[in-house]
Amino acid sequence: MKRVDIAPNLLIATLWADALNAAGLRAEVFSRYLTSIAGEIPPDQCNPAVWVLDDDDLASAKQLLQELRTPLRGAPWTCPDCGERHGPQFAQCWKCGHSRPDSSSF
Numbered sequence: 001m002k003r004v005d006i007a008p009n010l011l012i013a014t015l016w017a018d019a020l021n022a023a024g025l026r027a028e029v030f031s032r033y034l035t036s037i038a039g040e041i042p043p044d045q046c047n048p049a050v051w052v053l054d055d056d057d058l059a060s061a062k063q064l065l066q067e068l069r070t071p072l073r074g075a076p077w078t079c080p081d082c083g084e085r086h087g088p089q090f091a092q093c094w095k096c097g098h099s100r101p102d103s104s105s106f
Contacts, residue, residue, distance in 0.1 A: 001051050001052065001053050001054075001055065002051060002052055002055050002057075002058040003049050003050070003051050004016070004020070004027070004049075004050045004051060004052055004058065004061045004062060004065060005049070005050055005062070005065055006047045006048070006049045006050075007029075007047060007048050007049070007050060008047060009035075009047070009048070010029070010032055010033075010035075010048050013029045013032075013047075013048035013049070013050050014029055016050045016065055016068065017029045017050050019064065019065075019068055020050070020052065020061050020064060020065075023060075023064055025052055025054075025057045025060060025061050025064070026052065026053040026054060026057070027050055027051065027052050027053070027061065028050075028051050028053065029048050029049070029050055029051075030048065030049050030050075030051055031045075031046070031047065031048050031049050032048050034046040034047075034048075035047065035048075050065075072088050072089045073088065074088030075088060076088060077090075077100055077101070077102075079093040079095065079096060079098050080098065080101060081093065081096050081098035082095050082096040082098065084096070086100075
């Protein structure tokens with residue numbers, strides 16, 4: 001088991017672990033609730049950490065987290081079905097559910 005990274009909060013740690021698990025890399029969040037005792041132990045040891053269970057997955061996990069941290073680039077798009085405008089990060093229209101026309105390159 002290897003530590004991938006320390007997250008700024010439990011929400012981010014959980015999102016990272018879920019993304020790793022969805023990619024087939026078994027991951028867990030440790031130190032979930034230590035922020036409540038910051039001051040009793042050093043603050044830099046209180047944030048939740050994401051760990052991969054298989055040591056061989058560490059490089060892939062770090063690469064995936066780097067991709068998650070990199071903002072998506074691209075142009076906003078307009079739904080061809082209902083005309084709703086969306087940012088480049090969305091692959092489906094939130095209003096009508098229509099898929100982005102170029103979602104294969106998404």
